[in-house]
Amino acid sequence: MRRSCTTRILLLVCALASIARAETGYDAWLRYEPIQAASVRALYDRLPATIVALDNSAVLSAAETEMLRGIRGMLGRTLRVAATVPSEDSIVLGTIASIQRVFPKLAERRGLTPDGFWLDSTALDGHNVLIVAGLNDRGVLYGVFALLRKLSLHERIDELDETESPIAPIRWVNEWDNLDGSIERGYAGRSIFFENNHVVPDLSRAGDYARLLASIGIDGCTVNNVNANPRILAADFLPQLARIADAFRPWGVRLSISVDFASPKTVGGLDTFDPLNARVANWWREKADEIYRAIPDFGGFVLKADSEGRVGPSVYGRTHADAADVLAQALRPHGGILIYRGFVYNHHMDWRDLKNDRARAAYDNFHSLDGKFDENAAVQIKYGPIDFQAREPVSPLFGALEHTNETIELQITQEYTGQQRHLCYLVPMWKEVLDFNLRVNDGDTPVKDIVAGRTFHRPLGGFVGVANVGRDPSWLGNELAMANLYGFGRLAWNPDLTARQITEEWTRSTFGNDANVVDTVMNLQLESWRAYEGYTGPLGLGTLTDILHSHYGPGIESAERNGWGQWIRADHEGIGMDRTVATGTGYIGQYPPQVAAMYESLATCPDNLLLFMHHVPYTHLLHSGKTVIQYVYDSHYEAAEEAQQFPEWWKTLRGRVDDQRYRDILAMLEYQAGHAIVWRDAICSWFLRVSGIPDAKGRAGHFPNRIEAESMQLNGYTVENVTPWEDASGGKAIECREPSKSCSAQFIFDGAPGWYDLDVQYFDVNTGAAEFKVYVGHQQVDYWTADAQLPATAPNGDSSTRRRISGLALRPKDEIRIEGIPNSGDTAAVDYVETVLRKAQ
């Protein structure tokens, strides 16, 4: 059925069929849930029954079909498709030019920019006409999605007269898909584009993805990893790419690709890839010509060069601008653009030199090249100077390129923010970034205006989100995480929307208009980033994850004493990177004066970036009046406690959300609640040991209801050290190493009689699937298989997982026994057990 949905004629049928499907999240915010309430249906009573598209193109066709699909879904009506404007009420889709040709009496609409649209409910020749007009085809499509969004939100549409234009022309997503089908930093299954170094035969998901993108105004998609396989430019690969472009085209999404800078040599067979060599330039030109013959609306190239092991212009002593321009010039005749990634830094930096600072790299590498980039090139700048951390200051490079096009790179895939297993809704963070006023030239220069090209009057600019959707039915592997994709698109269209507005739109479209559902889901989303930051790395420390491997669980010292430059400079006295001009790396001096002054002074540097900017003793008093160390403890305990509430909030929606999504999301939130404790304990334990300063509230290092596995009576299990030590309670776990077939650990419960939750903290590695059984006395009370897909091959903070066995009646002297059955390198490792009294008896 799915394949046939790519043909327009059957789309309606597919739309009907989707009603019978379980809710898997596949439809995301385009569910077009039937409107049941008579009072709401009445709002659309007078919606015209006939639709006409004045222009004939794949995009207009998609727009018309989408309109039919949305009205069919929400109102149960099939619009009549007319070839010309009928002599009755109608919905008319078309470009402004066509609309004005058909309705010459209509007042001209000014001010639209490309991709903008105009919605107008008006009376013409005695009939009500609902006009969806766009400056171009894509604008019409966006207008249709905007109109359908109004229905999803149960808004009136009978007195419309509004125009919208996007803030910037570049509204792209990057997909870090490898041609072998894997995805770098993808957390939702394998590539929807590639497998086994070919484009997949069935591109219906690519088309459905383009539809999702179009619905939020995204107009470009770079389909392969920025760490590009040169094969992407091979002659035999081009027809395959053209198939993806064909799938994208009806939705106005332009295909672009990441390229390897050495391609003239590796693919083209030249003896050089020097960007100033004429044969190299010619090779890129011919390659671009070849591409545009197959893909006339090709978007352009993305280039990552001289970064993290990628070759670049430095091989020939050339600049980034030289590299960018040779590609840009090849694309220019066809209207293509070149995006040059600004994520360039030395990852073999000497950590002993206190003046070294990775945060300086983007600015240092690019600011001197300002003005040297072609008009159809843009530098793509990550929002912060490090790498997609849960909290970073805005990259100073944004303010340093007045004569260069810029795009801001945001990360939808949650690389450092929980990898879609943790709810961490990033729109509030992105809003802070986009609204941050850099005060360039002492002016009013928020980041959003700079990257949109408004501040410095650049012809190009915009927004790039690294999405990394996969084959999981719900695209990102977690339905709630789809709000990040939605929010990225909406902000790229209009960064003045508030986080609340965007969240409410997404929630209502995704889960319906039940007030309890809307409130609860919005609260979850809007609280989640603050909580995630709070139980991972607050005060500007970065995420404190294992930066060398998984980028997932806690691994505090992984940042220290290596060339990657994500140092937090913690010792027994204090912590933080001194990035001041006065005594530190001088990074702060990269900001315009007003901002630099704010960060430079401890008196004005905000608490939430303090340790990014300054090195201070643990006893340093924050503006809040707390010491740094106490803030670390409080933040982790409070945020982890908030994460405990997430599944409880969600449970109030049982029966109000379809079961499939209810269960999927509950499982995610319960996992997150457990993993938040892993984070809390790892970081509090580490700070307690390193600082030697106790938690004033007596929590850190004290676990009154916890029984360490290593202190239990073991049968077959052995006690092993965990690395890093802070990732296990007491630094140790028990493991059942093969060839043991089964091991057990037991202890005598000595609490008061009552109803308890029993939390078993175990390690779920992805080499095998160990089994666990839990007994109270002779009674088995639980069984599970450790078969989660976590980025972990050993017991540590990536694999540490909580199993909550709730509703157990425990009595003093009860023997509690855990039996572990190892499997293929999964050693059924256990960290500890906690008994949580719920009700005394």
Added chain:
Amino acid sequence: MRRSCTTRILLLVCALASIARAETGYDAWLRYEPIQAASVRALYDRLPATIVALDNSAVLSAAETEMLRGIRGMLGRTLRVAATVPSEDSIVLGTIASIQRVFPKLAERRGLTPDGFWLDSTALDGHNVLIVAGLNDRGVLYGVFALLRKLSLHERIDELDETESPIAPIRWVNEWDNLDGSIERGYAGRSIFFENNHVVPDLSRAGDYARLLASIGIDGCTVNNVNANPRILAADFLPQLARIADAFRPWGVRLSISVDFASPKTVGGLDTFDPLNARVANWWREKADEIYRAIPDFGGFVLKADSEGRVGPSVYGRTHADAADVLAQALRPHGGILIYRGFVYNHHMDWRDLKNDRARAAYDNFHSLDGKFDENAAVQIKYGPIDFQAREPVSPLFGALEHTNETIELQITQEYTGQQRHLCYLVPMWKEVLDFNLRVNDGDTPVKDIVAGRTFHRPLGGFVGVANVGRDPSWLGNELAMANLYGFGRLAWNPDLTARQITEEWTRSTFGNDANVVDTVMNLQLESWRAYEGYTGPLGLGTLTDILHSHYGPGIESAERNGWGQWIRADHEGIGMDRTVATGTGYIGQYPPQVAAMYESLATCPDNLLLFMHHVPYTHLLHSGKTVIQYVYDSHYEAAEEAQQFPEWWKTLRGRVDDQRYRDILAMLEYQAGHAIVWRDAICSWFLRVSGIPDAKGRAGHFPNRIEAESMQLNGYTVENVTPWEDASGGKAIECREPSKSCSAQFIFDGAPGWYDLDVQYFDVNTGAAEFKVYVGHQQVDYWTADAQLPATAPNGDSSTRRRISGLALRPKDEIRIEGIPNSGDTAAVDYVETVLRKAQ
């Protein structure tokens, strides 16, 4: 996972796992949905945390595990399993004898009969004790289910002191499963017991079915078709049967089998099966001994003999009692029973003889044998004298056997009542049957008391339901139909329960306690039988279905002029079987005098059985004041209209019922609504033609918005007659006969402009799956595949199906075109199209 659920130790785990499963109906009324409301949870705050089973048996084990499972599901608590009564509050399960041994101070409970139970919340030795006691093990199990039912219904359990005993010892289900895996009159997939002449390897479903049965007090299950394959008694089959008995045993369900009366010859190799032959008697004795060695709790035999082609004692000139007794005597030493089916009649009866009457058969065959049946034998009597029709009088045989054990045979599988595709809730009908007072010896003798053995003080008696569950996840193929299984069990336990009580129990347990859901589902159930009777065969005509083949769609004359004896004796003047003593077959004389007098007189015979008892002209005035013919028209139009409302009622539950069941049931009710129109039109058309008397309200034969397919402009389609003629509008359909690859039929719409539903009446046969496409002008508005599983190989009332295409905006002069693509003998046949104006424009 499922198989491991049969072991007790893992049952809890399985119960937990089931929470993560989609709602398929598999759990039926044993869903143990979590209780969320704090006020309801508070009712169970003081439920003891510890459970102890005083007796050690498979049944007590199952009872204890069920208690854990139910409390785990509803309250999220895991009870502590203790080996002895603990020194704290506890739930104590055990037989009365064990309970009184442990708690000698406890007042003795009298009056329980076997399988009865006693629930008591009391204080003993300073602790609260919740006692679940049974006279036997099975009673304890039933007590547990009764207790858990109270929780499902959110009833208090803290002041319990109640006893219940079943009204009768025989509470069996019959399954008409053939050993090849097919099921006679089964509508929910293949057998859960047999496949390919063997018992299936995985009997977990058999165990789960026994659990469902136990939960409603069913204590026996006959696993094979009453039209028995002799192989059931083969020596190599017995160990396989023993495996089924093993799966049943923990749930107190005794296995029984149907046998072939010629088995001594066909299986045993004797040269006779004469019941009075000593070698035959010996063979049955030895066979019974052999069975009981393998299955110590074997229930007994069911015998259908001398009926519908089965051999029987008549071969040797012996009586039914002779046949019954030879088997009964073989079973008696082991406590087994013999059930002899009373469904014996001549199906080659001369229809021209107005004195012939199949309804007389059961009485005529058995009443003279009263007192000749052994004490461990019972005659199984269908509730009516014909065969499971939607309305029949009570069989007069019930009142005619004062010295013979009886069981009443009810049919859970909806053979003549819509085959689970129509909602037809039979509990209200069964209640009328069971409460019917036969006035035997002028006494107060309701059927329920007679069959329970109370009226005539019989040692045996009870209830048999023909269930025919299959491998469909929802057991009967339709979640709502499960209410019939539930209701049968509850009535067999206590026929004094009202239909409302039973329906409410089932609804709350199956769909939860949302008041809207409870009201709506109860209304649907309680209205459904009346509606089904109303649009099929009212006034006691029987179901008017095709009695020769499918027993499903309308086939009025299939009953006439053949040997099967279901004649309705309709001609141009009048209709009905004259069963009076005065002028008819004398059937009425089989009833005790008071009942006979009521039926004999037109003045007192109730309207709803009029045509069963009398032949009257169409113009006969009913007690209601209507003529017979007008009642037929009114009943069909009103009941079919009510069926149109069923899906509308159900739709109000969207979001209140889990999606899977919501969609499954909606699809069923929408199909039923369409098929109710097929019934209405077939019967009204037939009566209109045969009687020549028009519908006073002008409906019958007039279809103002209907366009017959045969009157459309056809391309490839040919006009064909449908048999019987009344099953198609106008008696004709169009068919696209192969080798045509595709045919089309079109017409010009000439109604007013507006929003319409377009109903396409087509025929969905089960030989292949034709495809249909519908166009309005050039616009395709629908597509479907005719792949339903209906009992039909030709276009007729079994296959006639409605496709509703809703929300179409139609305009005068619109060309509407149906394209049919035939497939494997499915000729994409179409009957007509109807346009239903929903809203003018």
